[in-house]
Amino acid sequence: MRLTQGTFSFLPDLDDAQIRAQVEYCLKNGWAVSLEHTDDPHPRNTYWEMFGLPLFDLKDAAAILSLIEECRRTYPNRYIKVNAFDSTRGWEALRLSFIVHRPEAEPRFALVRTEAEGRNLRYTAHPYAALRPAGERY
Amino acid sequence: MEQAAKAGPGPALDLQALWRDSQIDAALESLERELVGLSPVKTRVREIAALLLVEQARRSLGLQASPPPLHMSFTGNPGTGKTTVAMRMASILHGLGYVRKGHLVAVTRDDLVGQYIGHTAPKTKEVLKRAMGGVLFIDEAYYLYRPENERDYGQEAIEILLQVMENQRGDLVVILAGYRDRMARFFASNPGMASRIAHHIDFPDYSDEELFRIAELMLARMNYRLSEAAAEALREYIALRRKQPHFANARSIRNALDRARLRHANRLFARRGGALAAADLTTLEAEDFRASRVFRGGAVDAA
Numbered sequence: 071m072r073l074t075q076g077t078f079s080f081l082p083d084l085d086d087a088q089i090r091a092q093v094e095y096c097l098k099n100g101w102a103v104s105l106e107h108t109d110d111p112h113p114r115n116t117y118w119e120m121f122g123l124p125l126f127d128l129k130d131a132a133a134i135l136s137l138i139e140e141c142r143r144t145y146p147n148r149y150i151k152v153n154a155f156d157s158t159r160g161w162e163a164l165r166l167s168f169i170v171h172r173p174e175a176e177p178r179f180a181l182v183r184t185e186a187e188g189r190n191l192r193y194t195a196h197p198y199a200a201l202r203p204a205g206e207r208y
Numbered sequence: 209m210e211q212a213a214k215a216g217p218g219p220a221l222d223l224q225a226l227w228r229d230s231q232i233d234a235a236l237e238s239l240e241r242e243l244v245g246l247s248p249v250k251t252r253v254r255e256i257a258a259l260l261l262v263e264q265a266r267r268s269l270g271l272q273a274s275p276p277p278l279h280m281s282f283t284g285n286p287g288t289g290k291t292t293v294a295m296r297m298a299s300i301l302h303g304l305g306y307v308r309k310g311h312l313v314a315v316t317r318d319d320l321v322g323q324y325i326g327h328t329a330p331k332t333k334e335v336l337k338r339a340m341g342g343v344l345f346i347d348e349a350y351y352l353y354r355p356e357n358e359r360d361y362g363q364e365a366i367e368i369l370l371q372v373m374e375n376q377r378g379d380l381v382v383i384l385a386g387y388r389d390r391m392a393r394f395f396a397s398n399p400g401m402a403s404r405i406a407h408h409i410d411f412p413d414y415s416d417e418e419l420f421r422i423a424e425l426m427l428a429r430m431n432y433r434l435s436e437a438a439a440e441a442l443r444e445y446i447a448l449r450r451k452q453p454h455f456a457n458a459r460s461i462r463n464a465l466d467r468a469r470l471r472h473a474n475r476l477f478a479r480r481g482g483a484l485a486a487a488d489l490t491t492l493e494a495e496d497f498r499a500s501r502v503f504r505g506g507a508v509d510a511a
Contacts (some may be wrong), residue, residue: 130341
């Protein structure tokens with residue numbers, strides 16, 4: 071099931087020219103761009119792992135594009151997203167975040183019903199991919 | 209391919225129009241106007257501009273060719289304008305669409321080479337990333353390579369540089385600069401670097417007349433002018449200064465002018481109380497130059 075998280079996630083996947091245009095837009099606004107990756111696809115999982123440090127003082131998107139390529143080579147079976155942080159107010163505010171790479175097959179989510187007090191039901195969405203230990207998913 | 213065949217006898221391409229559109233003319237003209245002398249440098253810059261323009265015309269006909277590598281090395285004595293030309297080069301290459309952003313990142317060994325194992329690669333890569341889309345200017349590049357210390361981390365920086373110069377030549381242009389003999393030694397001990405640099409540009413020393421014109425340009429930019437006697441004194445100063453040690457071409461002239469401004473200010477201050485005309489504030493007199501130690505055969509205090 072296609073993970074929809076961040077900007078543009080209901081659109082078809084962006085190609086490299088479109089990613090470059092988005093990154094150019096971020097750099098033009100003076101935002102610091104960074105990469106994150108994960109293999110835990112839950113929609114509420116927003117704490118992904120950083121790939122390298124955020125890149126400051128860039129003028130051109132070429133450096134980010136090559137970093138994305140490097141990250142794809144390192145983690146071909148993980149989700150990778152680009153984050154853009156704005157520091158003009160003195161703290162790092164996330165302005166834009168979009169997925170640039172996903173695993174080839176995205177397993178569905180299981181619905182787990184938990185019985186609670188008074189025959190109430192609580193529902194949990196649990197990704198099948200997360201049944202296996204981290205690093206062996208996908 | 210089809211397009212290329214079609215264009216054979218077809219309408220002639222208007223290089224003149226391409227030239228106009230690129231606005232390279234303005235950049236070259238300001239190079240001509242604001243930089244005195246340096247004719248080999250200007251010729252080479254023109255050649256590169258022509259090459260890129262023709263390349264652009266060929267591309268518009270669908271004739272594919274990988275962009276020509278434009279990494280350069282600037283060699284010459286101190287004060288011959290290497291950094292200044294590098295700045296111009298960035299904006300010229302941007303005008304021709306060879307680099308996307310046209311900014312200049314000027315670095316020296318300190319910015320590229322780390323102090324301990326594992327420190328160099330991230331440092332060099334960081335600099336390269338900042339320079340992407342523009343020009344990376346490495347001043348005194350020969351300090352990167354220290355043959356006397358085989359554990360020096362400079363070699364690591366050179367290898368990363370070479371890799372990027374080869375694989376991402378569309379993304380940035382690297383310009384190495386330094387004194388002639390030491391650059392020659394640097395290239396001799398790093399054949400990989402020498403073979404990846406297409407353009408070796410040599411900056412000649414300035415003649416006395418050229419230095420005088422440079423001085424005039426500098427003064428005009430600072431809103432000063434020379435009295436006739438002062439011009440005469442400055443000419444004599446240049447001829448004498450050249451024979452003394454630590455002569456650094458245009459840089460020595462700039463320092464001489466700065467000292468003359470000091471004496472000028474001091475002279476005006478000494479006779480405060482008297483009326484001061486606008487001309488007094490802008491005109492350097494002969495005595496401002498004649499007071500220099502150069503005229504007494506003494507060594508100058510600093511370059």
